[in-house]
Amino acid sequence: MLDLILIVIAIASGGPDGAAERVDTAPAPQVEAADALSYSDEAPPPSSEADPGPERVLPYTAEQQVATGRFTTAVEVKPILGATRANWIAVREFDGQDLVYVTHLWAWRCGLVAIHVGLNGAEPEPWPLPACHEETNAPNAMLPDDGLPYRAFPLKSVESMTVEVIYDDLTTEKVSFDRRGAMIP
Secondary structure, eight states, X not given: OHHHHHHHHHHHHTSTTOOOOOOOOOOXXXXXXXXXXXXXXXXXXXXXXXXXXXXXXXXXXXXXXXXXXXXXXXXXXHHHHHHTGGGSOEEEEETTEEEEEOHHHHHTGGGEEEEEEEETTXXXXXXXXOOOOTTSSOTTOOOGGGOOSEEEEETTOOOEEEEEEEETTSOEEEEEEEHHHHBOO
């Protein structure tokens, strides 16, 4: 084993006489910011921002954070929602209306106490969440009695959305979307 290590050191240093061969390479071309072009039609990702301003008092009570394996607490759903921010909300043109969907948030709602949605620069307002189905094997399942995870608005009236998620540990996250970045076919 020691022989192998000594051989590797000898090769790295250029052999027994210590003379390593130098290979010159051309420097990588530098691209100025003004020269860089974007060839993507894709909308930029949603922005995530810390909740600026004074700390506000929420009208909720924090829940105990114990991982249950059922994705019913903030400690379990926060990493998932953090990794999937771009999917929190969607806009679809259908039947002469803009439909704004919160299906993704409903699917992870058991670790949340509330979601607030603001359209076109308006202050986010509460969007009711159906109750978790703790008594079932799939507490986050969406059942027919839960209602529909979307709201209808006049066609092309939704230009931007701000979504605030309040986890059951009372931490918050706020994300902004533009119409183009949230559109689904």
